[in-house]
Every structure is written in C-alpha cells, then in structure tokens.
Amino acid sequence: MKYTTLNNGVEMPLLGFGVYQVEEPSACVRCVSDAIAAGYRLLDTAAAYLNEESVGRAVRQSGIPRDEMFITTKVWVQDMGYERTKRAFARSLARLGTDYLDLYLVHMPFGDVFGAWRAMEELYREGRIRAIGVCNFSIPRLADLMAHHETAPAVNQVEMHLFHQQRAMKEFAGKCGIRLEAWSPFAEGKRDFFRNEVLSSLAEKYGRTVAQVELNWLVRQGVAAIPKSARRERIEENFDVFGFSLSEEDDALIAACDTGRPVVGDFEDPGFVHYLCTRVYDV
Numbered sequence: 001m002k003y004t005t006l007n008n009g010v011e012m013p014l015l016g017f018g019v020y021q022v023e024e025p026s027a028c029v030r031c032v033s034d035a036i037a038a039g040y041r042l043l044d045t046a047a048a049y050l051n052e053e054s055v056g057r058a059v060r061q062s063g064i065p066r067d068e069m070f071i072t073t074k075v076w077v078q079d080m081g082y083e084r085t086k087r088a089f090a091r092s093l094a095r096l097g098t099d100y101l102d103l104y105l106v107h108m109p110f111g112d113v114f115g116a117w118r119a120m121e122e123l124y125r126e127g128r129i130r131a132i133g134v135c136n137f138s139i140p141r142l143a144d145l146m147a148h149h150e151t152a153p154a155v156n157q158v159e160m161h162l163f164h165q166q167r168a169m170k171e172f173a174g175k176c177g178i179r180l181e182a183w184s185p186f187a188e189g190k191r192d193f194f195r196n197e198v199l200s201s202l203a204e205k206y207g208r209t210v211a212q213v214e215l216n217w218l219v220r221q222g223v224a225a226i227p228k229s230a231r232r233e234r235i236e237e238n239f240d241v242f243g244f245s246l247s248e249e250d251d252a253l254i255a256a257c258d259t260g261r262p263v264v265g266d267f268e269d270p271g272f273v274h275y276l277c278t279r280v281y282d283v
C-alpha cells in the first residue's frame with residue numbers, strides 16, 4: 001500500500017474501500033470483510049450511509065488491530081452545528097464500536113458548517129480524531145473555512161474521475177496542503193465509464209482493466225481513491241493498482257477526456273442542494 005502524508009503528519013492510505021449504497025447489514029459486513037482480506041485498510045463510511053455498525057462489525061471480525069485500520073466517517077447536514085456535531089460524533093463512534101476516528105469529514109458544505117468545524121477542531125485537539133476534513137467544498141468555501149479557523153482541513157473529498165478531473169481544485173488544494181480524495185472514482189459507472197474508449201485502449205495496452213487504469217491514474221497524482229464494489233473479484237481487482245505506470249503520452253490522453261463538469265452530483269444545481277439539505281436519516 002502507498003500512503004500520503006496529511007498536513008498534520010498522519011499517514012493515510014492512498015487507496016480505500018467505499019461503502020455508499022451498501023446498506024443491508026449482512027451484505028455490508030461481507031463486502032467490508034472481503035475488502036479487508038484483499039488488503040484494504042482505509043474504510044470510507046458516513047452516518048448517512050446507515051452502515052457504520054456493519055463496518056465496525058467487519059473490522060472487529062477481521063482481527064486486524066484497530067491501529068492498522070484507517071476509519072473515515074462523515075457528519076451529515078442534519079447534524080451540522082457545534083452541539084449537534086458533538087452528539088453525532090459520539091453516535092458514530094458507538095455504532096462503529098471504536099473510541100477514535102482516523103478521519104472525520106463534514107459530508108456536505110451546507111448548514112452550520114462553522115459550528116460543526118469548531119466541534120471537530122475540539123475533538124481533534126482532544127485526540128479523539130486523528131485528522132479532520134471536508135467533502136464537496138468549492139475553492140471559495142475552503143478559503144472561507146480556513147480564514148476563520150485555526151485548523152485547516154486535512155482532506156477535501158470530492159467527485160473526481162476521468163470526466164471530472166478537478167484541475168483548479170487540485171492546484172488550490174496543493175498550495176494549501178489539503179489532500180484530495182476521489183469519491184465515485186468510476187463516476188458510478190455512468191456515461192458508460194467501464195467501456196470508455198481511452199481507458200479501454202490503455203487497459204489493453206498495459207494488460208490491466210479499465211478500473212485499474214483509472215485508479216492508477218488517480219493514486220499516481222497523490223489523490224486518494226475510495227472505489228466501491230459489492231463483488232469480491234472486483235474488490236480484489238480494484239486493489240491491485242500499484243504495479244504499473246502510464247506514460248506521459250497516455251496521461252495526456254486521459255487529460256483530454258476532462259469535461260470539467262461533475263457526472264454524479266452537481267453542487268451548483270439548487271435542486272440538488274435542496275435535495276441534500278432536506279434529506280434526513282434516522283438516528
């Protein structure tokens with residue numbers, strides 16, 4: 001496994017396993033167990049995914065020492081604000097069955113983010129979270145958060161893949177020492193991702209799969225990736241991405257596929273924002 005060093009010195013694996021849309025408990029325990037057996041140590045869940053308990057169970061069943069795992073979870077919009085975030089954090093820990101988090105993220109840039117961030121800064125200083133970060137923050141929102149707080153986010157987790165390469169964000173985050181983590185690295189399979197011509201031709205050239213070419217391209221840039229799959233053979237395939245390197249010309253072919261627009265979630269669409277802000281999960 002390769003690691004990236006966060007702005008506070010914490011080492012984060014560059015490849016992790018995402019568990020969005022794996023709600024059914026036995027299915028989730030099985031996928032996470034398969035992922036841990038395949039070698040993944042970073043697990044990416046969220047209170048809103050309703051599967052923190054299953055993730056915690058799979059980690060305990062694996063017998064891997066807690067300090068060898070890197071557990072990320074996220075605080076949802078309904079729990080933004082100082083007091084609410086403190087309570088949401090305690091509930092997430094209880095569901096995961098752990099007494100600290102490796103990474104705690106603001107899931108969406110909505111609601112009382114500043115209140116939530118103050119709570120997270122406190123929990124971080126108390127040693128209950130090893131690193132704190134955000135998801136889906138634009139450049140101005142990152143700049144605003146940093147201008148008003150002592151602790152800069154260690155990570156911004158954003159939609160990032162072949163079609164949405166996040167160049168401006170990458171440059172800004174790089175200057176600020178914020179690591180990017182790519183969610184939906186396969187664009188959730190949308191736009192016929194797994195049959196994309198450029199990725200398919202590179203997969204053939206390097207004797208790899210489309211998924212492996214994409215993940216290799218991300219991690220070689222120092223961007224962490226958290227692919228999701230519910231199938232063991234794909235979980236293993238998605239973990240085997242480090243043993244090769246695309247040439248500069250081939251990287252340029254990928255660069256040319258950037259549309260500069262999201263495929264999965266458009267945070268500039270008021271309808272999408274309204275949907276996220278009014279989505280409530282059961283505590």
Ligand code: NAP
Pocket residue numbers: 017018019020021044045107135136157158182183184185186187188189194211226227228229230231234235237238
């Ligand atoms: P994704 O990883 O881009 O794509 C998952 C889809 O690709 C599934 O349909 C999966 O099907 C398929 N797949 C996986 N590996 C494959 C392979 N090797 N070959 C062919 N198909 C393959 O989508 P995602 O789950 O949305 O994103 C990944 C993780 O990012 C999430 O699980 C979550 O942890 C995180 N995330 C975060 C946010 C945020 O706002 N912070 C938003 C979205 C996602 P099967 O399962 O059937 O294999």
